[in-house]
Amino acid sequence: MQNYFLHPDLSARATLGRAAVDPTLKMIDAFRAKGMKIAWVQWGIDEYDLTHLLSPSFLYGFSSNKTRDDSSFCTEMGFVANGTIDAGKKLCRGSWNAHQYGPLYDSYLEGLKLGTDFYFNKNTLSGLWGTTTPFEMWLHDTRVTTLFFGGVNTD
Known part of the structure; x- marks a missing residue:
């Protein structure tokens, strides 16, 4: 649920995504109140991803101008x-x-201060896609075995 996908200036038609913000915040607050960890898994491409991991067809799929x-x-x-x-x-x-x-950004910053929230960059459609993703390693290291998914693309 990033600015790229939900901010009206970047995604004017994402009204249903923006409508999911308040219920997601309520879910986060309820989980925090029960001492549960919140993992933010979002797009965060870097130069290494661009040059070594992402295929030309995947890059093409995220191009806004298919002729360039x-x-x-x-x-x-x-x-x-x-x-x-x-x-x-x-x-x-x-x-x-x-x-x-x-x-959501304000909530994330609050969670960082509380020590309940953790952030993981992803470079594919899923934070669990590939071998030993940072999110996957964190789940293993913290022995988290049950996940609740929230947001707009939880399929």
């Missing part, structure tokens, strides 16, 4: 919100568009 090869992951997106926010590089680690959307 310079519009996929980690390409500059320009400014949004009437020119007040630098969207950064598309779904690239640390960019504004890759942050959690709106109040």
